[in-house]
Amino acid sequence: GHGGQGGHGEPEYFGDGGYPHGQGGAPDPYAANNPGHTQAFSVGEDPYTQGETYQAGAAPAGPVGPRLHWKALLRGIVLSPGQTFLQMRDYTMWGPALVVTFLYGLLAVFGFDGARNDAINATLSNAVPIVLTTAVAMVLSSFVLGVVTHTLARQLGGDGAWQPTVGLSMLIMSLTDAPRLVFAMFAGGDATFVQALGWATWVAAGTLLTLMVSKSHDLPWPKALGASAIQLVALLSIVKLGTF
Template identity: 70%
Template sequence: DPYARRPHQAPHDPYAAQNNAGHTQAFSIDEQYHHGGPPEGEVYATGPSGPRLHWKQLLSGIILRPGPTFHQMRDYQVWGPALTVTFLYGLLAIFGFDTAREDVINAALSTAIPYVLTTAVAFTLSAFVLGTVTHTLARQLGGAGSWQPTVGLSMLIMTLTDVPRLLPALFMGGDASVVQIVGWITWLAAGALFTAMVAKSHDLPWPKALAASAIQLLALLSLIKLGTF
């Protein structure tokens, strides 16, 4: 009977199969985040690229194999190594400047210790703020990275790349020709590492990554390399 009542059938849902087990739905990161990257505090949709590196592997990797290290650590915060290394560097940084070193050496111990500690804290805060600026610029340029890895890695780059200049400056003074030459070389190395880090952490082409790092690089040059800190 063509008019007989037929069993009720649910309308066909073309997307139902995609929600069943064994089916997946493809999407792109750009479509999901509209070229703006994941929301703050979230990791990439693809997940971490590898396990978290031990701090020894992290520090050596930044210098010896920066590309893979930055790519692997782009989803992990590195506050422990970043704050520790930056603070320790800040304790010694003051002795790399001729006038400041003389002031500390000639001051009484009760005055010298707070002076050195204050300088270390100020340097750590400055590195943190500059790293935050770099992250903000990277996001404005379409980056897809999280702020904690970007800031922490930028702090490590600032300090680790200046160690070759700081060590001779402790004995020869910051105005020595050799120290100045090493300072310029390490500044260029810092620029390359900043660019690589931002490019890996934020999925940006290198010109945008360099642009995002420009303010931090200029501050590094004026505050430390040229001895005006």
């Protein structure tokens, strides 16, 4: 990994020709945030690396390993996160990220006591829209939070691509909170045990997010934690307070 200063002053690594790289008080180190700058990119391209990462399916440094199958990916996030995040930093994983987050969202209704009672007491035709709306809302909010985390990581000098960062952050958020939801379905979100489990899984989410950002963006962990902070605070409010 780079040292503290390593991420800066290497424009040739980014291959972006001449954006300032955060020297001192440069107004915006990543010009992709400037108005009009994002229009030029097609949907599949990364506005930061201008799609170069995906031309050969590898970052300039070369991929750490082959793309993981979704089962190996999900297992790896839980059992060997460091290796998994490093290996997947060059690959997109929209399929697993969207499916897992959507399934998580379907369960999420049962984690909020108000919505849970509505869904359980509603007839099926009324419950389906409640559940589907919640699931779509969870997918969208986790996507937005992932983008926020990625943008912050870039501002802090990270060099990762946005699609793997967002995909992994969606998976981390869903997988870590799933155990709490499973118990909340039976015991209710307010049960002491479920609350305690929620805190434990939230800490796990913070640990995994920090590790992922640090691997994906080649950042020291304090910066990685800083980049994950907004997502973690949002998770806390969604998960612990049950407020949307």
